Amino acid sequence: MSASPLTVAIDGPSGSGKSSVSRALARDLGLAYLDTGAMYRALAWWALERELDLQDQALVAQAARDLPLRISTDPDEQALSVDDTDVTQEIRQTRISAQVSAVATNLDVRGELRRRQREIIEQERQRSGGIVVEGRDITTVVAPDAEHRILITASEEARLARRALEVHGSAGAEQLAATRDQVVRRDADDSTVSTFLEAADGVVALDTSDLTLEQVISAVHALVRGEAKTVPADPSTPHTPHQPDQSQEDR
Ligand SMILES: Nc1ncnc2c1ncn2[C@@H]1O[C@H](COP(=O)(O)OP(=O)(O)OP(=O)(O)O)[C@@H](O)[C@H]1O
Ligand SMILES: Nc1ccn([C@H]2C[C@H](O)[C@@H](COP(=O)(O)O)O2)c(=O)n1
Numbered sequence: 253m254s255a256s257p258l259t260v261a262i263d264g265p266s267g268s269g270k271s272s273v274s275r276a277l278a279r280d281l282g283l284a285y286l287d288t289g290a291m292y293r294a295l296a297w298w299a300l301e302r303e304l305d306l307q308d309q310a311l312v313a314q315a316a317r318d319l320p321l322r323i324s325t326d327p328d329e330q331a332l333s334v335d336d337t338d339v340t341q342e343i344r345q346t347r348i349s350a351q352v353s354a355v356a357t358n359l360d361v362r363g364e365l366r367r368r369q370r371e372i373i374e375q376e377r378q379r380s381g382g383i384v385v386e387g388r389d390i391t392t393v394v395a396p397d398a399e400h401r402i403l404i405t406a407s408e409e410a411r412l413a414r415r416a417l418e419v420h421g422s423a424g425a426e427q428l429a430a431t432r433d434q435v436v437r438r439d440a441d442d443s444t445v446s447t448f449l450e451a452a453d454g455v456v457a458l459d460t461s462d463l464t465l466e467q468v469i470s471a472v473h474a475l476v477r478g479e480a481k482t483v484p485a486d487p488s489t490p491h492t493p494h495q496p497d498q499s500q501e502d503r
Contacts, residue, residue: 258283282381286373294343309358312361388448391452406460408436
């Protein structure tokens, strides 16, 4: 356990590799791990299970407040349950990936899930010495004061290929086309409410398009150890201390 509590905030678009990298980092450093995307997926699963209209903003926001969610913060145990039903596998289904943005773009839902995320972060800073948290708005809104803030990016082409390989076992034209909705359309929808396609001020951007997963994990370790320099998003502009992003809804 490190001497003072540590939060590592990691954001990035779909298929950039943030979950794989965050889990590995947490495991290596003996920290807790929080997959915030899984929380949005769990809510989408529960709302669909209860046959709610995902377009009904007030109804889905109430579901978010009522959501009986338990999520593991152990990087070695991907476990998530809703009302004692284990949904760890079900939330990864294509039908959830296809519809989750409808709940993730509901601002009242975001307010409630962010509140829960901050609570978990605080608990784990006390209990485990720190946490690696990943999502779309962690570096900017959920934990803008995190000790380390990293945006993991990759070209659209690389992200499509990674996801196609993961879901379909190959990245031919047919598989890439089938993956497009889960990556490109979803990012377009999700980026209407969060900034994760470009690094905010003070956030280190790491382009992983041409890196293996192992190389990315090493690069992130170096950043956290302080061996790599923290750079502003645009190296041509002078670095100014981070101010929490006031432009994004923070409820
Ligand atoms: N640098 C890399 N090179 C090759 N494959 C990678 C790399 N990083 C991750 N992957 C693979 O890409 C796939 C997507 O990775 P991962 O699930 O970590 O992405 P993500 O950013 O969390 O996506 P999402 O937000 O959609 O859940 C996984 O199969 C993972 O093993
Ligand atoms: N902090 C977050 C985390 C996730 N989302 C959205 C974006 C996705 O459509 C969905 C599921 O995330 P994934 O499991 O694919 O990483 O949740 C968000 O808006 N903010």
